[in-house]
Amino acid sequence: MNTISCQVIAISALTPVVSKVLLQPAQPTSYTPGQYLQLCLTENDKRPFSIASIPAQDLLELHIGAPAGDNWSSAALQHLQQAFAQGLSVQVEVGLGHAGWRQDSARPVILLAGGTGFSYVHSIAMALAAASQDKPVFLYWGVRQEDALYYQAELQQWAAANAKYRFIPVVQEPGANWQGRSGLVHEAVLQDFVSLEAYDIYIAGPFAMAGVAREAFAEQGAHREQMFADAFAYI
Ligand SMILES: Cc1cc2nc3c(=O)[nH]c(=O)nc-3n(C[C@H](O)[C@H](O)[C@H](O)COP(=O)(O)OP(=O)(O)OC[C@H]3O[C@@H](n4cnc5c(N)ncnc54)[C@H](O)[C@@H]3O)c2cc1C
Structure with a gap:
């Protein structure tokens, strides 16, 4: 420091x-x-x-x-x-903080952001791309309303540049025109993965979200030592 x-x-x-x-x-x-x-x-x-x-x-x-x-x-x-x-x-x-990117890990990655927790996952997503890490990366970004997806276009480009990268925006209270996923962002992850055992999972957002995500992901197979969030120090 x-x-x-x-x-x-x-x-x-x-x-x-x-x-x-x-x-x-x-x-x-x-x-x-x-x-x-x-x-x-x-x-x-x-x-x-x-x-x-x-x-x-x-x-x-x-x-x-x-x-x-x-x-x-x-x-x-x-x-x-x-x-x-x-x-x-x-x-x-x-x-x-202790939740920084584990560059040497070979495991696939799930990045989970709630609201401005996006800042944290943005840094890791950009680092993975800059290092040309060619492994599956799933970036979930949950927001209350879709106009809060302020970097949506950039994230679509990030995902388009590597066939193994996925960007999944999740809107909690979608408007009538929203075509994508809706609900709470950690629930979208639970729906998409039968088991989370194989993944490194990076989490940032409201402390309540980090807490429920950690417990629900552990129940779905995630290893606690493979889940990273500075919020864990506060809850
Ligand atoms: C180390 C550290 C770093 C921080 N960095 C920043 C920063 O860079 N910028 C900043 O503004 N603040 C930061 N904070 C403060 C805090 O983390 C943010 O205020 C918080 O992430 C803001 O969330 P939001 O209001 O944008 O999310 P919200 O709009 O409240 O929620 C976004 C999404 O999160 C999920 N969610 C919210 N609540 C729940 C719940 N109870 N259960 C399940 N899911 C839920 C939902 O999917 C929701 O749509 C930081 C705090 C710490 C300790």
Whole structure:
């Protein structure tokens, strides 16, 4: 873990409640795809955000969901917006967490994201592709409404580039025109795999989702030591 200064390069809206933030570190960073950073608001107030980018990229990309009434993430976003407006740098601690990509594993992969947990699986999905890992990868992304699938086009391209990669968006409350899967995202995984024994499973999203997914997947054969989520440390 190293603390570094970053310039806020850009903040843009991915949806009405999710912002993309690009940070330019003042020095080289070291992290594993799937790790998170902590944004230091003060010495004692540090907030975790998954890194959506991969180490080969110069900029650190974050996806911050700040729905109305959510002071935890809104305060972090405001901190970044103020620094951006004033041209000041922010402090981050990079390379945190134990749920990063297991690059040496030969097992097929399931990536499970709920909402902005997508940032975490995006980093791992991009790393798998950059390493030309040619094994089955299933990326499930669950959202409440389909307009929250802010990287859908990019993920379709990612899947189209490798016959072994699959992107499965799952909408909890679909509109009349939605043609894809619906319901809770972890239930879509349970429907699609008779046994989860053979897989490395990476999970990020609301803590409640991570908890129910871990238990349901274990009942369907997943090995607990092959399921990875930083949320497990909080539940
Ligand atoms: C280490 C760490 C890193 C974090 N990184 C980020 C980050 O990068 N960006 C960020 O905004 N926040 C981050 N957080 C905070 C937190 O994880 C997110 O606020 C959370 O993932 C937000 O989910 P959402 O509101 O987008 O999902 P929601 O919109 O609430 O849910 C999305 C989907 O998840 C599933 N789901 C939700 N609830 C349940 C349930 N009770 N049971 C079963 N399935 C359910 C459903 O399929 C649902 O459609 C982080 C927290 C930690 C500890």
